[in-house]
Amino acid sequence: MSTPRIAFIGGGNMAASLIGGLRAQGVAASSICASDPGADKRSELEAAHGIDAFADNAQAIAGADVVVLAVKPQVMQAVCRDLAASLQANQLVVSIAAGIDCASLQAWLGEQTPRAIVRCMPNTPSLLRQGVSGLFANDQVTDTQKQQAEQLLSAVGLALWLDKESLIDAVTAVSGSGPAYFFLMIEAMTAAGERMGLPGDTAAQLTMHTALGAARMACESDVGAAELRRRVTSPNGTTEAAIKAFQAGGFESLVEQAMAAAARRSAELAEQLGN
Ligand SMILES: NC(=O)C1=CN([C@@H]2O[C@H](COP(=O)(O)OP(=O)(O)OC[C@H]3O[C@@H](n4cnc5c(N)ncnc54)[C@H](OP(=O)(O)O)[C@@H]3O)[C@@H](O)[C@H]2O)C=CC1
Numbered sequence: 001m002s003t004p005r006i007a008f009i010g011g012g013n014m015a016a017s018l019i020g021g022l023r024a025q026g027v028a029a030s031s032i033c034a035s036d037p038g039a040d041k042r043s044e045l046e047a048a049h050g051i052d053a054f055a056d057n058a059q060a061i062a063g064a065d066v067v068v069l070a071v072k073p074q075v076m077q078a079v080c081r082d083l084a085a086s087l088q089a090n091q092l093v094v095s096i097a098a099g100i101d102c103a104s105l106q107a108w109l110g111e112q113t114p115r116a117i118v119r120c121m122p123n124t125p126s127l128l129r130q131g132v133s134g135l136f137a138n139d140q141v142t143d144t145q146k147q148q149a150e151q152l153l154s155a156v157g158l159a160l161w162l163d164k165e166s167l168i169d170a171v172t173a174v175s176g177s178g179p180a181y182f183f184l185m186i187e188a189m190t191a192a193g194e195r196m197g198l199p200g201d202t203a204a205q206l207t208m209h210t211a212l213g214a215a216r217m218a219c220e221s222d223v224g225a226a227e228l229r230r231r232v233t234s235p236n237g238t239t240e241a242a243i244k245a246f247q248a249g250g251f252e253s254l255v256e257q258a259m260a261a262a263a264r265r266s267a268e269l270a271e272q273l274g275n
């Protein structure tokens with residue numbers, strides 16, 4: 001399948017991660033463009049990725065096969081209403097916004113034209129082609145368009161189809177927001193290492209490479225994370241002491257509460273901003 005032409009509406013953090021990942025994977029700059037109101041952001045995208053960046057959203061989507069809506073949920077309605085007149089019926093819409101469902105997007109893009117919409121929740125490690133995303137396609141999406149969406153997202157990591165749109169809230173809580181949880185852990189471990197006397201750089205390197213090694217082991221090993229943890233945990237040793245401290249502090253329940261808060265916020269955005 002040839003590379004679809006992709007237009008990103010909104011050139012912020014997540015769009016830049018996806019564009020960077022696509023470029024690193026070898027997708028031609030001429031197959032990608034973006035639009036953003038910020039002149040600095042447009043110059044940055046052009047300089048970093050060699051793509052064209054426009055101030056005008058309609059100009060960006062002209063001739064695109066896939067239009068990726070990468071603006072904040074709060075401006076999505078206005079962006080869609082503006083785009084409706086110039087969006088062609090055969091263009092696939094991929095929305096990466098948290099909390100905005102296909103029905104709202106369809107309504108804002110004009111009920112008179114049924115739109116092929118894929119809702120997608122990616123994450124920022126897409127920049128390094130280590131992303132993971134959950135995707136849901138509405139009934140208008142053809143098999144070819146499904147392949148196009150999958151081609152786009154699998155170029156920057158793992159792409160997993162969902163059979164229910166409502167599961168996107170859970171994907172958001174696990175992997176959309178997930179990188180931030182691990183960054184928080186890296187921040188906390190680095191700071192604790194420094195307080196134990198390690199130079200800052202050393203504490204950071206030890207922490208980051210431990211995270212990288214553990215994640216790779218969890219991905220590549222035949223046994224699950226629990227067994228890998230057990231193999232680090234000597235009876236009555238140092239790891240057991242640490243794990244007991246985590247458990248005494250309610251670690252598992254805290255993780256569950258944090259993820260429930262993310263999923264709830266996604267549902268709240270749908271209620272506040274949706275059609
Ligand atoms: N960041 C992440 O890790 C993830 C984000 N997402 C989703 O991606 C979307 C974008 O998030 P993120 O990249 O973090 O946000 P950013 O604010 O970094 O990017 C959004 C960009 O859209 C621009 N914009 C605002 N209004 C318009 C408009 N009318 N037309 C075109 N562009 C416009 C913004 O410009 P300005 O700043 O000038 O307003 C900004 O540059 C959100 O819906 C979010 O839910 C999904 C998964 C992960």
Ligand SMILES: O=C(O)[C@@H]1CCC=N1
Binds near residue numbers: 098172176177
């Ligand atoms: O924080 C947010 O709302 C977005 C969605 C997932 C990651 N960032």
